[in-house]
Amino acid sequence: MGLGIGSLCAGAGLHQAGAPAWVWGVMLVYCFAWPHVALRISLRSASPYAAERRNLMVDSFAGGVWPVAMAFNLLPSVLLLAALAMNNFATGGAKLFGKGVLAHLAGAAMALLLVGPKFLPETSFMTVLLCVPFLLSYPLVLGVVMYRLSIELSRRKDELVLEKRRADEANLTQTRVLAELAARDALTGLFNRRHMSELLAQHCAASQRSGGGFAVALVDLDHFKRINDSHGHAVGDSVLRAFAEQAGAAMRGTDTVGRWGGEEFLVIYPCSSADEAAQGAARLLEQVAAAAVTIPGGETLTFTVSIGLTGHAPPESVDALVERADRAMYQAKSQGRNRVVTLPEGAGKA
Structure with a gap:
């Protein structure tokens, strides 16, 4: 869904920059086919978390391509790069964020070789309007994810507290039983x-x-x-x-x-x-x-x-x-x- 809404921003920027048709084709494949491929890769991986981190590097590479293809149109470029930066940092901290920056630069270098340098930073009113859904939806989706994560963390914390309490009670009971056994005479059951x-x-x-x-x-x-x-x-x-x-x-x-x-x-x-x-x-x-x-x-x-x-x-x-x-x-x-x-x-x- 994020890439689908993001395609509005990227499409507006590409249209304003007069991007060639093949760039549009690549964008459509990336926005509507790549998410399904990435999901299958993660699900089939022995380590889904590691696979997802690799998928984010693909997104970061593409995130370096689109600003160049949009001739560095200011608003859509900033929105896409900011969203990718938040994803990388939230998933892997500063280390993954740094790798994402390198992937941005690699993607930008490839785009410069393929489409050439072009600098048109002005954002038209139509592009602004097409970026509004992304501006509104991404923070909302991020908020929902963080809320669910906080609920899950709270639930897990309660479970851990309960498990620890049960373990402490079991240890205390075991300690009491051992102390009682140590204080008893084996034959008569009386205190020793x-x-x-x-x-x-x-x-x-x-x-x-x-x-x-x-x-x-x-x-x-x-x-x-x-x-x-x-x-x-x-x-x-x-x-x-x-x-x-x-x-x-x-x-x-x-x-x-x-x-x-x-x-x-x-x-x-x-x-x-x-x-x-x-x-x-x-x-x-x-x-x-x-x-x-x-x-x-x-x-x-x-x-x-x-x-x-x-x-x-x-x-x-x-x-x-x-x-x-x-x-x-x-x-x-x-x-x-x-x-x-x-x-x-x-x-x-x-």
Whole structure:
């Protein structure tokens, strides 16, 4: 459409310059046949964008021919060259614009050889009138193209933002899943020792800042080595998993239980003294004693635990707190197992 309307400008200039018939023929072929050829070249090319840039160089070459053929008629020459310059710059920036200027000069040189030099820059009123459609339509078409481009860019930007948000959410979810897996014991699904140590450090720091207390229990499965030796490690693993299930059911929503190592488990009772946490420890003791594991042959196996309980006494360290809970747990063992022994906050070694 652009070349069709542009032919009015070029035709007016050629008419005013008295161009020979063969120049008219070339112009008509270029304006009405070349656009279809250029489109087919682009569509069939492995790189349509590169093909279109080459087509623009053909247009730029022709853009150098027509001003010479029009005897440099001012208005149509300026309009055609300005339109080509905008196309080149919009498509390929300054680099393609520079190549277009060279193509203009090459086209002008060829035209000078074929039609000879002629300089009639005055533009007649009729030529001005025939250039008006191009003057009106080209900016309008350019505006429509730019508007559609801005809409497409805005849509693409929204898509990219949405894709990035989804990718960030997926990465965040994956990070959370990995962090959760890294904090869990593979066998029991409870928190592992590293994570429990971090929680203990956090509770100790909070306790020292606020003065609020918390309690800790060390839980050890009674006669666990005998279970492994008598029934095998697969049954021992089932006992560990059964304890984890019973411990999860016995905990309050704020309590945290984790595997401390082997058959030892650690429980954190937030915002509780040792006496207040004793009720939860007793509930855990009873729930475990009532549980049973089915072993090969269809028999059931029951097991018990010994629990050592103590409270945190600021500003004592995590190591001192756990050491006292450990002493309480060994006292429970020495007193017959299947019981809770509580050592008060700050109780030293016997």
